[in-house]
Amino acid sequence: MKKVILFILIALPSIALAQSITLVSVDYGQPVKTNPTPVCYTHEVLEKISDQMYQQGNPKYIWVDLLKDRYITNDEGHTLNLYISAKNASGNGNVPIPAEASKKYAEKWVSFVKSLHLKVDTSTSYHLYASNGIQGADVVNEKSEFRSIIKGELYYLNLNPQGELRFYKELIKEGLASENDSLSWNFTINGYFVNGKRLNAEQREKFRNIGIEEFGTDYNKIWQTTNSSMGYPLQHRMQKLTSRLDD
Numbered sequence: 391m392k393k394v395i396l397f398i399l400i401a402l403p404s405i406a407l408a409q410s411i412t413l414v415s416v417d418y419g420q421p422v423k424t425n426p427t428p429v430c431y432t433h434e435v436l437e438k439i440s441d442q443m444y445q446q447g448n449p450k451y452i453w454v455d456l457l458k459d460r461y462i463t464n465d466e467g468h469t470l471n472l473y474i475s476a477k478n479a480s481g482n483g484n485v486p487i488p489a490e491a492s493k494k495y496a497e498k499w500v501s502f503v504k505s506l507h508l509k510v511d512t513s514t515s516y517h518l519y520a521s522n523g524i525q526g527a528d529v530v531n532e533k534s535e536f537r538s539i540i541k542g543e544l545y546y547l548n549l550n551p552q553g554e555l556r557f558y559k560e561l562i563k564e565g566l567a568s569e570n571d572s573l574s575w576n577f578t579i580n581g582y583f584v585n586g587k588r589l590n591a592e593q594r595e596k597f598r599n600i601g602i603e604e605f606g607t608d609y610n611k612i613w614q615t616t617n618s619s620m621g622y623p624l625q626h627r628m629q630k631l632t633s634r635l636d637d
Contacts, residue, residue: 431530433458439529439537444498447506448539449547452499453524459491464526474499474516506549507636516547542606551631553604558628560600564593567624574619577601577609 436458443451452472456462462470474496503510528536544550561567561575566584575584582589582597589597601607620627 431526436529443537444502444505446539448537449502449518449543449549450536451502452495452518453520453536454529455495455498457524457529462524464524464529468523470520470523472518474518503549504636508549508551509634509636511548511634514548518547540606541604545605548634550604551634553600555628555631556604557597557600558624560596562624564596566593569625569628570623572620572622573624573627576618578612578614579610580613582609 436454440451440454440458443454453462453470456472457464499516500510525536528534531537541550541553545553558567558573561573561584562569566587566589567573571585573585575582577583577597582594598608598610601609
């Protein structure tokens with residue numbers, strides 16, 4: 391059996407309503423081996439789980455909705471990619487999804503983003519992925535990673551501008567950065583550097599904790615050097631993040 395990547399495109403025009411969802415299967419070699427656990431769940435059970443995750447601020451609620459509506463299946467070991475975009479979806483999917491269902495998925499996502507006190511970002515795509523698909527046992531287990539809210543996932547989805555703003559404000563507070571200048575920083579196990587300056591032990595621990603709390607990353611465990619830099623004043627980035635907050 392060949393491994394399949396499923397690309398689900400939910401297109402949102404400027405008025406934040408979906409035009410289409412496209413589900414496409416792509417050959418991707420051998421499937422990932424999984425250990426399916428028999429799970430008995432009904433439409434009502436999945437709907438309750440989705441509602442709970444939605445209320446908790448967990449964006450993975452949408453996987454449960456797709457599972458509930460049988461657009462995806464659990465325990466197959468497929469890699470799933472879900473794109474929610476401000477642009478119109480292109481291409482023809484091999485799994486037809488009714489236009490009305492597409493619209494409801496998009497409207498619910500828009501409502502979800504707003505429930506986080508954020509404005510919907512129409513300049514880029516929201517991209518969710520599940521590297522080994524959706525495991526039924528994880529869906530019904532409240533203590534599973536799937537049911538947990540992971541800051542790294544929120545940051546990846548651009549759903550935690552508050553955390554990034556906190557990071558920049560603390561850099562400015564420590565005198566390590568200025569709103570009027572560009573910023574370059576590199577945090578690894580070999581040291582924490584901001585604009586070429588090595589942070590002292592106290593500063594290093596402070597920003598290590600911020601990385602864990604806001605980005606889901608422990609930079610003390612990062613070996614590879616990955617320079618993060620912007621070629622424009624920091625205030626431009628901070629203004630963009632602030633504009634994402636819903637007053």
